[in-house]
Amino acid sequence: MMANCTVRFMLGNHAVAHAALEAGVAVAAGYPGTPSSEIIEYIFEHAGETGTYVEWSSNEKVAFEVAYGAALAGARALVSMKHVGLNVAMDPLMSSAYTGVRNSLLIITADDPGMWSSQNEQDNRWVGLHSRIPVFEPYNPQNAADLVKLSMDFSSRLNHPVIMRLVTRVSHVREPVKVCGFGKPIFASGYVKDPAHHALVPANARLLKGELVKRWEEVKALVEDLPHEYVDDGSTLIITSGVAYRYVKEALEDLEVKASILNLVSPVPVPRKLIANAASKADKVIVVEEGDPVVEFQVKEALFDEGVRVPVYGKAEGLFTMVGELTLINVEEGIAKVLGVDTGRVVNHQQAVNAPPRPPVFCPGCPHAASFYELKIATAMARVKPVFSGDIGCYSLGINPPFNEQDLLTNMGSSIGLGMGVLRGTGGRQFIVAVIGDSTFFHAGLPALVDAVYNKAPMLIVVLDNRYTAMTGGQPSPTQVIDIGAVARAIGVKHVYTVDPFNVNEAKEVLRDAIEKVKGGELAVVVMRRACALEAVRGRGALVVKYTVDADACRACGICYNLLACPAITRLNNGKAAIDQAACVGCSVCAQVCPYGAIKPLGEPSGWLSKWGEL
Amino acid sequence: MKLNIYLTGVGGQGLITFASVIGQAAVDSGLRVTVAETHGLSQRGGAVDVHVRIGEAHSPLIPMGGADVVVAFELIEALRALPYTNPGTVLIANRRLIPPPAFRGRLPKPEDVEAEIKGRVAWAHFINAYDYAVKLGNPIFENMVMLGALFALTRVRELISMDAVEGAIVKVIGKAVQENLKAFRLGYSVTSARL
Numbered sequence: 001m002m003a004n005c006t007v008r009f010m011l012g013n014h015a016v017a018h019a020a021l022e023a024g025v026a027v028a029a030g031y032p033g034t035p036s037s038e039i040i041e042y043i044f045e046h047a048g049e050t051g052t053y054v055e056w057s058s059n060e061k062v063a064f065e066v067a068y069g070a071a072l073a074g075a076r077a078l079v080s081m082k083h084v085g086l087n088v089a090m091d092p093l094m095s096s097a098y099t100g101v102r103n104s105l106l107i108i109t110a111d112d113p114g115m116w117s118s119q120n121e122q123d124n125r126w127v128g129l130h131s132r133i134p135v136f137e138p139y140n141p142q143n144a145a146d147l148v149k150l151s152m153d154f155s156s157r158l159n160h161p162v163i164m165r166l167v168t169r170v171s172h173v174r175e176p177v178k179v180c181g182f183g184k185p186i187f188a189s190g191y192v193k194d195p196a197h198h199a200l201v202p203a204n205a206r207l208l209k210g211e212l213v214k215r216w217e218e219v220k221a222l223v224e225d226l227p228h229e230y231v232d233d234g235s236t237l238i239i240t241s242g243v244a245y246r247y248v249k250e251a252l253e254d255l256e257v258k259a260s261i262l263n264l265v266s267p268v269p270v271p272r273k274l275i276a277n278a279a280s281k282a283d284k285v286i287v288v289e290e291g292d293p294v295v296e297f298q299v300k301e302a303l304f305d306e307g308v309r310v311p312v313y314g315k316a317e318g319l320f321t322m323v324g325e326l327t328l329i330n331v332e333e334g335i336a337k338v339l340g341v342d343t344g345r346v347v348n349h350q351q352a353v354n355a356p357p358r359p360p361v362f363c364p365g366c367p368h369a370a371s372f373y374e375l376k377i378a379t380a381m382a383r384v385k386p387v388f389s390g391d392i393g394c395y396s397l398g399i400n401p402p403f404n405e406q407d408l409l410t411n412m413g414s415s416i417g418l419g420m421g422v423l424r425g426t427g428g429r430q431f432i433v434a435v436i437g438d439s440t441f442f443h444a445g446l447p448a449l450v451d452a453v454y455n456k457a458p459m460l461i462v463v464l465d466n467r468y469t470a471m472t473g474g475q476p477s478p479t480q481v482i483d484i485g486a487v488a489r490a491i492g493v494k495h496v497y498t499v500d501p502f503n504v505n506e507a508k509e510v511l512r513d514a515i516e517k518v519k520g521g522e523l524a525v526v527v528m529r530r531a532c533a534l535e536a537v538r539g540r541g542a543l544v545v546k547y548t549v550d551a552d553a554c555r556a557c558g559i560c561y562n563l564l565a566c567p568a569i570t571r572l573n574n575g576k577a578a579i580d581q582a583a584c585v586g587c588s589v590c591a592q593v594c595p596y597g598a599i600k601p602l603g604e605p606s607g608w609l610s611k612w613g614e615l
Numbered sequence: 616m617k618l619n620i621y622l623t624g625v626g627g628q629g630l631i632t633f634a635s636v637i638g639q640a641a642v643d644s645g646l647r648v649t650v651a652e653t654h655g656l657s658q659r660g661g662a663v664d665v666h667v668r669i670g671e672a673h674s675p676l677i678p679m680g681g682a683d684v685v686v687a688f689e690l691i692e693a694l695r696a697l698p699y700t701n702p703g704t705v706l707i708a709n710r711r712l713i714p715p716p717a718f719r720g721r722l723p724k725p726e727d728v729e730a731e732i733k734g735r736v737a738w739a740h741f742i743n744a745y746d747y748a749v750k751l752g753n754p755i756f757e758n759m760v761m762l763g764a765l766f767a768l769t770r771v772r773e774l775i776s777m778d779a780v781e782g783a784i785v786k787v788i789g790k791a792v793q794e795n796l797k798a799f800r801l802g803y804s805v806t807s808a809r810l
Contacts, residue, residue, distance in 0.1 A: 009635070009642045034654055116653065140649075140675075169675045174635065174650040176642045243675065250673035328678040345680065353723045353731040355695035358625065358715040360661035394659065400717055473654075567660050567716040582754050 005180040012170045015141040015177040016108065017042035019148035021050055025078050025106075026185035027070035028054045029063035031443065032472035033082030034117035035171040036110035040080055041475070050182045056475055059412070059443040060085035064092045064107070071096075071105035071161070072198055074188030076152060078106040083124050085109075088412065088444070090127075096161045097131045098208040099198055100215070103186060104155030106148065107133070110166040113290050114325035117471075119392070119411065121324070123291030125241075128163050128268030132216045134223060135163045135268035137242040141175045147265065150226070158222070160215055165267070167290050169243045169325070216269075224273050226265040234258035236339065237282035239275065241267040241295050244288040247331040254332060257339055259286075270298045276306035286338055287314035290326050313338050360397060364568035365533035365585035368395045368464055370501040372403040373564055373593070374528075375433065375462060378511035384519070386433040386460070389419035391445075393437035394471045394532075395464050402565050405435065413444025420448070420457045431518065432459040438479035439469040446487070449525075453492045458521045460514055467531040467615050474535050488525040495524040502530050502609065504592040531615035537585050540612075545605040546584040547591055549577045553598035560590040560599065618774065619677040620667040620765075623696040624688025625713050626660050629758035632788060633686070634665045636762060640775045640783035641669050651675040660716060662692055669774060684769050685736075686761055688744075689713050690728045697735050704736045707764050709744040709757065740768055740806070747801055756798035759784070763802020767810070777803075 010018070017039045020028065028047075030040040043054045053070075057063035060081040067079035081089065086109045096105060109127075112118040128135035136151045138144035144166065151162040196204055229245070236259040240248050245263040252259055262278050264270055267289065279285050285303075287296040296314035303310065313319050319334040320326060329345060336343045362369040372395075379386050390396060390406030391414060399406035408418050415434040423432050436445045441463050452459065463484050469475040485498040495517045499510040507528065514524035537544060556575030560566070568583035569590060579590070579599070586608055591599040620637070622630045634650045641648035651666040666677045680701045687693030687708040700706060712725050723731075732739045744760035766772050766780065781796055788795050 007642065009639045009648075169651055172652045172654050173675045174638050174652070175648065246673040246675060253673075325676075327676060328674040328681075345678075351694070351697055351731065352734075353694060353727050355691045356715055356718050356720060356722060358660075358662040358691065358695075359717065360626065360659035361716045363659060397659070565717060570714065 005178055007176045008179050009174060010141060010177050010179070011038055012141040012144055012166065012173045013038035013110070014042045015145040016148055016166070018177070018179050019145035020078055020106070020152070021046055021052065021182040022180055023149045023152045024076050024183035024186040025052055026075040026187045027067055027077040028052060028080070029057045029066040030080035031057055031060045031063050031085055032469045032475045033085050033110070034472055035112055035168045036080050036082045036085075036108065036166070037472045037475065038171070039108060041473070046182065050185050052185045058478055060088040061092060064089035068092055068096050068101070068105060070188075071101035071103055072099065073191040074102035076103050076156070076186040078108060080108040081110070082118065083109050083111040083122050084118060084120065084411065086124050086127060093127070093133070094131050095200055097133050098200060098205060098212055100159045101155070101161060102159060102188070104152045105161040106152055106155060107161055107163045108166065109163060110168070110171045111291065112168055114168065116168055121291070123294060124163070125165055125267050125291065125294040129294070132212055133161050133163050134219050134266055135165050136265055137165045137267050138170055139243050139245045139263065140170060141173060141177045144170055145177055145179070150265070154222070158215065158218065160219065165242065167243055220269050220272070223266040223269055224271045226271070228265050228271060228274060229261070229263040230278065231261045233260050235281070235283045236260065236286065237262060237278050237284070238286045238288060238335070239264065239295060239299060241289045244290050244326055244331070247326055247328050248288050248335070250328055251332040251335050255336055255339070255341055255343065257335070257341060264295065267295045268298070270295055270302060272302040272306065275299055275302050276308050279303055279308045279310050282310055284338065285310055285312045286319070286335060287312060288320060288326070288331055288334070289315070359400065361400070361565065361567055362394070362397055363533050364566055364583045365587035366394070367466055367501045367528070367530035367533065367587070368398065369564055369566060370504065370587070370589045371462070371464055371507070371528045372398045372405050374501060374504060374507040375405060375511060376403065378508045378515060379433065382512055382515040382519075384431045384515060386431045387419070387422055389415045389422065389432060389434045391415035391436040391440050393440055393464075395435060395437055398435065402563055412440055413448055416445055416448035416452060416461060419459055420452060420455070423457055423459055428458070434459060434461045436461065436463055438463060438465040438467065438484060439477040441484060442478040442482070449488065449493070450491055452523055457523055458518050459523060460518045461523070461525045463525065463527045465527050465529040468535050470532040470534065474532060485525070485527045488527075493523055493525045495522060496527070497525070498527040498529055500530050500613065501528045502587055502589060504589060531612060533585050533587065536612040536615055543608050543611055544586045545601050545603040545608045546579070546581055546586050547588065547599050547601050548579055548581070550598045550600055551576055553596050555596050555598070557595065559593055559595065564590055564593060566590060616670040617672050618669040618684070618771065619672070619682050620669070620684045620686060620771070621677050621682035621696060621699045622665040622667060622686050622688070623692040624663060625692065626663050628688040629755065630663055630665045630688060633758045633762055634667050635787045636780065636783045637667055637771070637775070639787050640779040643782060644775045644779045646670065646774060647672070649675050662695060664696070684765065684771070686765055688757065688761060690725055691715070691723070693732055694723065694728055697732070700736050702737055705738040705740070705769050706732055706736045707740045707742060707761065707768055708732065709761060710741045711745040740764065742802070742806060744802065747805065748798060751794060751798050751801065753794070756794060759795045759798035760802035763799045763804070764806040767803045767806035
């Protein structure tokens with residue numbers, strides 16, 4: 001069975017996906033989100049070889065239900081998402097603990113400490129305590145692969161779901177990993193009805209709660225025997241979980257101090273007896289973990305209950321940072337403080353010439369930039385001062401100058417709901433423009449649009465339909481199959497428009513018309529449809545007809561570089577514009593906004609633009 | 616043995632490919648290696664960094680002041696990387712300044728950036744990788760020119776053979792293999808010739 005094993009240099013997320021395929025995953029579902037997306041992508045690449053069913057779902061709740069239903073039937077299933085995605089899936093997640101599963105359900109959450117690509121840095125290990133679902137946490141790609149197999153077996157042994165908590169520094173770390181051949185996917189032969197366990201009407205749920213509490217005691221006993229790593233080396237005990245283990249090992253080497261280390265496979269629930277035994281030999285305990293003091297609280301509780309009196313230090317005492325990621329230096333400083341040693345580190349931050357900031361920007365030829373430009377002009381011409389209720393996607397970058405068109409931005413699909421709230425909260429006085437992308441629209445915008453129609457909210461909803469889930473790497477989106485304009489009309493929106501943001505004048509007129517409808521007390525939806533530039537150019541680079549500036553015709557008005565802010569357009573010292581030929585993808589928008597006709601295509605552009613328009 | 620290589624640049628310059636080639640070559644040479652990357656939104660024309668650690672390292676991230684080598688694909692990003700350096704760091708920078716698109720203030724002059732870097736590290740090398748890549752037909756080869764320079768200038772060469780790197784280029788990149796190999800060799804030879 002372990003034949004054909006090799007060591008491959010691979011991404012943590014790929015190691016997770018490969019291990020799941022080795023372990024016979026039959027059904028895998030997910031919704032894209034950094035840092036989780038490569039798990040489902042990898043399964044897609046290899047599902048043909050194994051016969052595994054894999055899907056990008058419309059949101060995390062649906063993804064969860066697809067995997068959960070498969071596991072209720074008796075298949076081996078996994079669901080994968082980023083940390084905030086798990087909030088969307090909380091409803092079925094809580095139920096899955098009550099019903100349990102047949103075979104295994106692996107719930108993968110990729111947390112983002114440091115908020116590299118997220119709106120918060122919630123620690124989903126809490127969810128395990130909240131729901132009574134055990135949480136396993138790996139510290140590197142190899143360990144992640146090992147724990148995937150272990151947690152699937154653990155899940156099927158107890159018929160109970162298991163959460164795997166990844167973080168950016170495991171998901172997006174590349175290291176050698178031992179990989180073997182894929183297993184045969186474990187499907188259920190049929191669904192055996194069992195409403196007493198699978199239908200949570202109150203009478204059933206009350207009984208199942210009792211079973212869950214009993215099962216949780218069983219989980220607590222079984223986690224004692226997981227392959228936790230313990231190094232007995234001195235009277236200081238450091239308890240770690242996940243990637244923190246790696247920082248601690250290096251910190252001890254750098255500080256040249258000795259300490260015992262206990263790294264936990266399961267931060268929830270912690271192995272209480274193992275911890276009590278190790279702590280009873282120690283004169284102090286330090287807990288190091290990425291995120292919140294989830295392990296620390298449990299350790300303190302366990303030691304109190306077991307009567308082990310030893311001081312415990314960790315995040316709750318402010319020893320390590322509570323905001324952002326752990327770093328080696330942060331971990332060293334915390335340990336050094338408790339041990340009364342010096343880190344000996346001198347870091348020189350003194351700098352005479354400083355680097356200007358370089359935040360992410362819209363790509364050259366991004367249709368969102370054109371849409372935001374047109375929306376800005378159209379609202380100004382209509383003399384409305386809207387609140388721009390924004391959403392999660394590449395278009396969140398519309399928060400930056402020169403656009404400043406993302407005033408609110410909190411969670412997936414929030415644009416429409418929060419927009420309605422501001423509308424109601426201001427007694428209907430505030431003009432609202434909700435801006436939402438296609439994938440986000442299908443994810444959580446749809447129920448909000450239903451609400452807007454049902455409760456008659458006069459607002460403008462702009463759907464930036466770029467045909468892909470672009471921000472997370474261009475995964476497919478339901479818009480490729482389902483027409484958003486048709487959906488809006490079917491729901492009952494009277495004023496629905498679809499327009500190409502690359503037709504600048506037409507787009508402005510459509511937006512003006514829609515704004516007038518909203519002024520008249522109606523709801524309007526404008527779908528601005530043009531595919532993501534990155535996806536359009538991929539594999540079609542040879543077709544691109546680029547644009548250039550005729551320096552004699554350019555009057556240095558700055559409209560192109562100041563109002564579109566395309567990274568391919570630069571301002572020369574004389575104020576005139578120039579186009580970087582390596583960056584231009586021939587979207588034609590700058591040529592349309594130039595009042596002097598100074599920007600011209602290097603060839604006949606219509607072929608390329610219509611090819612792009614087919615996506 | 617521990618070798619910390621901190622990579623910095625602008626989204627789209629091929630840092631992850633660069634790191635994957637070194638990582639694969641290290642694995643093929645029987646070395647321990649860990650690479651920590653930036654993905655997602657931060658790639659969109661923003662600053663990106665990648666941490667490469669060869670040998671007996673545990674932490675996935677290089678600590679501030681802990682880089683043995685900095686490879687900067689762009690000059691402003693080289694400046695931003697300086698807190699990762701120490702007086703013994705070898706810093707290799709692409710002599711290319713990409714103005715941050717939305718930035719309205721005054722940009723530092725390339726010569727001031729170079730002077731600042733030289734004042735901070737013992738060994739600073741500036742490579743016209745962009746120009747060489749353009750000569751090879753596509754700026755996309757910039758990263759392999761920089762990889763050649765890394766091998767010419769640092770003790771990476773003592774750990775990983777040129778053959779292992781070339782093998783990794785073939786394995787990891789897979790397309791335009793001859794051009795990428797050519798860019799790597801060019802980066803190596805022009806940099807070696809200057810020493």
